[in-house]
Amino acid sequence: MAGAGSMIDCCDLIAGLAARGWNQGSGVPCSTFAGPIAHLSASGHYRAAANEGLALSGAVGARLAGRREAVFLQNSGLGNLINPLTSLCQPYAVPVLALVSMRGWPDPGADEPQHALMGQTTETILSALGIWHTVLTAESLDPALDRAEQMISSGRSAFLLVPHRSISQHPGTMPALRTGGPDTAEVTSAVADACPPGTAVFATTGYTSRYLHDALDRPENFYMQGSMGHVSSLALGYADAAPEKTVIVLDGDGAALMHLGALSTIGAAQPANLVHVVIDNGGYESTGSQQSTSGTTDLAAVAKACGYRAASTVDSVQALQQQLASAAAAPGPHFILVRAGRTVRQTPQRAGASLSLPHIAARLQDATLPAAAAASHA
Ligand SMILES: Cc1ncc(C[n+]2csc(CCOP(=O)(O)OP(=O)(O)O)c2C)c(N)n1
Structure with missing residues (x-):
């Protein structure tokens, strides 16, 4: 249009x-x-x-x-x-x-x-x-x-x-995203299934937020629309302020690379309750599958070098589930890089199609804070 x-x-x-x-x-x-x-x-x-x-x-x-x-x-x-x-x-x-x-x-x-x-x-x-x-x-x-x-x-x-959308497509081929490995929808569902009640889950902009909303909508889910690259810092602030909560971040390779300094901030802050999952499909799937630079950047090694307590790379849902279980049993911050593949399925609607953005923020706040505190923080 x-x-x-x-x-x-x-x-x-x-x-x-x-x-x-x-x-x-x-x-x-x-x-x-x-x-x-x-x-x-x-x-x-x-x-x-x-x-x-x-x-x-x-x-x-x-x-x-x-x-x-x-x-x-x-x-x-x-x-x-x-x-x-x-x-x-x-x-x-x-x-x-x-x-x-x-x-x-x-x-x-x-x-x-x-x-x-x-x-x-x-x-x-x-x-x-x-x-x-x-x-x-x-x-x-x-x-x-x-x-x-x-x-x-x-x-x-x-x-x-x-x-917006006023330029025609190029007739040639696009650089392909990684193939094989679980796709974003499978990774997102696996995280949604594995997280105990009360866990706060922050999902990055683009398809990841859509898939999380589609897999399991709950007040403790924060669907980021926009603010690309900021989801891990958002989650860090939350995790720091609510140390009793377990916090899982679902990030993309393109978004994580956009503000890579966030990894250093997290490594220095050492939030014991934070698990940072990066879905690395090799590119920007949400905008047409252009290649990112993740193919030449070992994000798990970067996270480890930035001070995360543990960093691993997985290429299957089963291995992801094992790493999520290990993360739940030891203090973080944890980093899990998922070598993901291209998503071949109908993309669900944005969370914002059925939930207003202020409501997404307010219901997480309500689910986090005791009622009296919520009233005084409003
Ligand atoms: C600052 C900024 N630049 C560009 C965009 C457009 N944009 C939206 S989603 C996206 C791709 C995100 O890539 P990645 O984090 O790897 O996730 P994927 O799309 O592969 O699931 C881009 C470039 C944006 N929203 N904000």
Whole structure:
């Protein structure tokens, strides 16, 4: 569904960028960019970045070495990118070209609630920062790219705002996610089955939250929508403040990599009641199965090096169940990396389709705090 104009042909976009010297890309995926990212990846011209700020600073570095590298991001990642945008690109006068897919825009009410505020404010934020931007549609493709080119030539960054799902798919093949091993739905169900009553379970954004909600909805489940990469820190704060509760985090490889520093924070804080499960399917399944960098990062070794008391890697539901049982019998923090495979099944609805986001937070709070304390903390 394009917010304005008709579908942009993926090949036209890639050709338009290439004609102006933008043969290379870096970024964090959004389903809107599945086509361009697949196209650039197929020719080895795309670098997966763990977060949007890293993609931007990488593009600045590439430019210092004479290469033009376009940055791809969803507007939910604008916050990750503002630091290097304002303190690197602008003061050092090294301009970047960014393509921003627009969730929660033009009508914030027509998209998921976690996108509403950013949808309403992306243009305002860019304007406040003095960043030139324009909406990219099929009709405005060439003039918008030309105008961006003029901006870049004059030393200013250019941000092209792309309506959600307005770019066609790439006809070629996507880099495959890992195959074999349990899929996200199986891992999520196994965790839901294994957790004793009262355990708080925090699930990361994307499909994982959907599968947890589908497997077993309970007040102690927190379904994160948005805030990619923050679920383990959310769970750490909760675990620290409620040491009598067992806390399980269901994370994704892409999300864990996005804010890898969270592992160091957890290792230093040593929450004895925390079990961190990362479902590593090798990529960003929720946005079109683009490859992440988990294939070259041993997340269990990172967790161990960060100070988790125990870290293991499993590749079956049975081995996961055994590790969950061991974790229940000894103080944490525990880290379990599940080598997961691609999910081949109908994706269930988001938890937010039947539960409001404030309700998800409030019912966990109610289930955690004694009634009197809940009233005084409200
Ligand atoms: C800051 C930010 N950047 C990008 C996105 C878009 N996004 C939503 S889910 C997702 C993929 C998450 O990947 P992973 O954690 O590996 O879980 P999987 O999708 O494989 O289950 C992305 C990139 C987002 N929501 N927030």
